[in-house]
Amino acid sequence: MGTLAERNGYDVGLHLLDRQVVGADDRLVGKVDDVELFIEDDGALVPTALLMGLPALLPRFGRRLGAGLARAHRLVREAAADQDLPLVVDFDLVEEVSSDVRLSQPAHGLLHRMAHDRAADPRRCRVGDLLGIPVRCPNLPRRSKILDLRMVGAPDGPGEHRVVALLVGPGRPGALFGYDRRSEPGPAVVAAVIHWLHRHARIVELGAGVEIDHEAQEVRIAEGTSLAPLRG
Incomplete structure (x- = not known):
């Protein structure tokens, strides 16, 4: 019957957010805390990355609470450079969306920290x-x-x-x-x-x-x- 994506589409909040991400070697990569979207010139939204970690999760708690939690997290982790930026897995690696999110490559080495210029790019937003x-x-x-x-x-x-x-x-x-x-x-x-x-x-x-x-x-x-x- 095929995957959700192949049959009739899938809903980001329902089928992606908070789902486990598993590599092609069946090893756990992490959990989807948010999804990055690229805003094309015509306004279309194209997913570009799965985002993981507290810097991706905390803003989803709302403008006030989420912003306050994110500030607290930055203060706690201020000694560690770039810890206010989420970890990223390229969306092109998503192979199947079902009870979990399956990737086309083994888990090792897929996660990387988002760059500051990417985080500041006005052409990118998050599902959250x-x-x-x-x-x-x-x-x-x-x-x-x-x-x-x-x-x-x-x-x-x-x-x-x-x-x-x-x-x-x-x-x-x-x-x-x-x-x-x-x-x-x-x-x-x-x-x-x-x-x-x-x-x-x-x-x-x-x-x-x-x-x-x-x-x-x-x-x-x-x-x-x-x-x-x-x-x-």
Whole structure:
């Protein structure tokens, strides 16, 4: 049947974040604490790296708490150069996304520290920077935000992975628990409750009418843009 990526795409928050990363030799590389995205000239988002370590994880706790935890971590580790930067595994090495993230090469030597110029590059962002940011759309509830990012790709071809849609609506990132997907079965009663709580959530494909303003930290969706209901 193929992997999630080959069948119908996968959701970054649900299928990548906090998953174990395993090399081709079945040795553990680490855990996905965030994912780096490259912002192309047309606004497309292409994943470029799996990020690991506290400098990748702590910012996901939110602007205030995450920033405070990151500052504390830097103070504790100030004697160690570059410890405020995450460890990186190139996304081109991702071969399969399933219960874990499988790489195409053995684990040894794959991790490297992110360079300062890469961390400061305005053309790069993180999935954690996007989850939870406000979504402005006349056809959505006022408190809507990004709940997850949907990605497709061919693991055997570098650069083929890309973000194709946003899951948006009220609530908080991760609250769907995969119940919006037929590939994530679970108790029917729990599914019914979650579907009701997220009845206003929608899937919006990236393209004309969808603008991600990285500087303002918000998404603007034009009136008339297609908003597909979540699959049940």
